[in-house]
Amino acid sequence: MKTLTALVPLLPFISFLVIGLFFKRIPKLLTSVLACGTVLISFIFSIILFVDLKNGGTATNVTLFDWLPSANANIGFSLVVDQLSSLMLLVVTGVGFLIHVYSIGYMHDDEGFNRFFSYLNLFVFSMLILVMGSNYLMMFIGWEGVGLCSYLLIGFWFKNQDYNNAAKKAFIMNRIGDLGFLLGMFMLYIQFKSLDFNTIFSQTGQFQTGDTFITIATLLLFVGAIGKSAQIPLFTWLPDAMAGPTPVSALIHAATMVTAGIYMVARSHALYILAPTTLLIISLIGIATAIVAATIAIYQNDIKKVLAYSTVSQLGYMFIGLGAGAFTGAMFHLTTHAFFKALLFLAAGSVIHALGGEQDIRKMGGLKKKIPITWLVFLMGTIAISGIPPFSGFFSKDEILLHVYVQNKIIWALGILGSMMTAFYMFRLLFLTFFGSFRGTEDQKHHLHESPAVMTVPLIILAILSVIGGFINIPAVFGGASSLNNFLSPVFGTTQTSAPEVSHGTELGLMAIAVVGALALIAFAWARFVKANRIPAGEETQRYGLENILYHKYYIDEIYNLLIEKPILFLSSLLHKIDVFVIDRIVNEFGSVTVWLGARARLVQTGNIGFYLVAMVLSIVAFLVFGLMI
């Protein structure tokens, strides 16, 4: 087991090294086999580990070597596979493998094919380190590693300056969050003299619920999660991150990396459970993000942007779940979301592929017949995310909302609203893309084609997972066994808020409200975009009121620009002036004084031999006199 555990992250890393070092030499075929093969083997190992745990095995803890040995705390390079990280391992390697396979088809004609796969493997390695690390520092390595890969992959087509800017934006915003994460880590270290999960969590008993120290530390850690998981106020990087290749959007910016924040909070649940204030803040930020992102998504016209905002919104739901103490629910939603959002992104990629790079849904339409497989899987994903039973999104979202209902009715109501909006904008996307008549150019129409099997097979597998993914945790009300709950209970144990004390009737009622609301808005979307055949207005159209604000994403980028960027630029230019006119001046003056002295001293070197000789004689005299005096 220990060897398997160590091999899971090691294999993608080896593949990364091989591809990364020889990316100019090795053929595409070898790259594909190597990149996908290593991830597949990691996936198989993950399954073995998972099955072992499922059958009652205990968590595997492997310390590969002592990394930072010190007197107070020994920080080891150690990995842990318990129920929580095992679940994440399956998601990361499983979805990661499918996306790797898909990428072979998607990136086939790209000149950076090998580079792309080396980054992708590095990402998988970092993500595995993140989820498997058995202390906060290990997690931080992975945390930074995925941030780096995200940066590299967003700016993958680095010849486009806009993409580079998007990459920088993502990196900088993440950096803000990472600072919080680091500070939180420092606080924990000061208090517990260790960063090891087990050591820290076993000592939480000494703290009262609501302890100020824990509240601050958890809040700081949550800041890291805000950055990584794109919550308000640091969410604007995620939609821009769609500049990267579509598989990247699917893998990093939907299925895995952005969920690192949720994983981190779930991992630290023992701390968070002690800080109700933090949990409340998490809930508030989560619901705000869910609503804001959903409203923005309604008016977006870029297929990937809509999905990006929907990701932000869904991440918001996961945080609501965490805030309500539904750690299992959040992890459940994380898993199902990984399935259907990866599916949606990849399907969108297939659409884009078919249209030769077109991303604007106003120029799509009527693709249902042309690319039937993509259409079908996209439909599956859309239904899943909209929360229609028995698709996976319904179960996971409902579990979260049920917990929220018990805790806070207002947040629940807003959550239902957001979920209805989700149904609306997702079906708007679906209808605009696949229904009606084709609105692109004639040229594109001729080239419309279904993607090759290497792309469609992963799509189909993901579609199946999206459909049945919910069955891993069917609530008791449907006669399910809540398998995921049971599976994860060794981790969350007693800290998990046990199943809400609501009657089955109430539970069914709540579900009915959500489903009916979603269906109603789907019908509205149908009426609006299929029946009435309304196409969103072009870029130049004058918009008014709420629509204008939403279309411009609440002007958040502009507000940040005004509130943060402008003052910083002003301060920078001020400091630049100080640098130039004060500090540089002083330095330069030293130089010019030297030059001036040199210019004066230079005159001594007249080149007149006679003068030199006289000087020589006089110097000898001076030496002699000096010798005499001594």
Added chain:
Amino acid sequence: MEKYIFFGLSGLAIFSAIMVLVSNKPIHNLLYLILCFMAIAGHYLLLNAQFLAVVHIIVYAGAIMVLFLFTLMMLNLNLKLELNKSLMARIVAFVSGLLLLVTLVIILNGLVIPTPKTATTQIGMTRDLGQVLFSEYMVPFEAASILFLSAMVGAVMMVNKNK
């Protein structure tokens, strides 16, 4: 007796040395210099350093001065060259020279030198000197010949570099 010879030779040497500086015609400078060297050769004789006296005359008066003369004639420089520095420069030079003299005299005056053991010696004889030169100083002597060779080659090369 030796006193008169000493002062006579010294006076002659100093006079001719000063005349080297005073006269403006290079050929005159040269002739005065030869005179000065003759006086110094006399001094060597007075010291009973006969070999040195002879070599001195051969090397300086014979070889070096001929070289100087040759250069003079070849370059046709026997004009009254107005290659003097300004008065100011000359005064400065003269004063610094005098300063050097004064300091030298003061320093050397302070030296306490014991009286010689013998009045006259035979070490300056050719035979004695030769024995020392070819036994103790064999290697430097040979090295000196190489120095000469290289000087000769260098001089020829330099003047002939155009060809």
Added chain:
Amino acid sequence: MNEVIQGLKLMPIDYYIAFCSILFVIGVIGVLIKRNALVIFMSVELMLNSINLLIAAFSVYWNSASGQILVIFVMVVAAAEVAVGLSILVVTYQNTQSIDMNLLKRLKE
């Protein structure tokens, strides 16, 4: 002649020191005030000779042959130096039609 010389007594060393110093300083002054490279060379020879004489005088004084050998070597070097120096002078003259030391200022540029 040999007897005559043998009969002479050695002058006190102080006299030689004084004489040689004067001769040396005359040479120094010559180097300093002249611009004619040829005369400067002569002055240098003068200085060399004054030193030679002093070395020889000390050699006799201490009854040691090494001093006189040293004088011979100095002469060797002086001869070599003059040969090279004069050839430099000739080349300089060929190039500049002058043997003015101040022309060497040009080396500065």
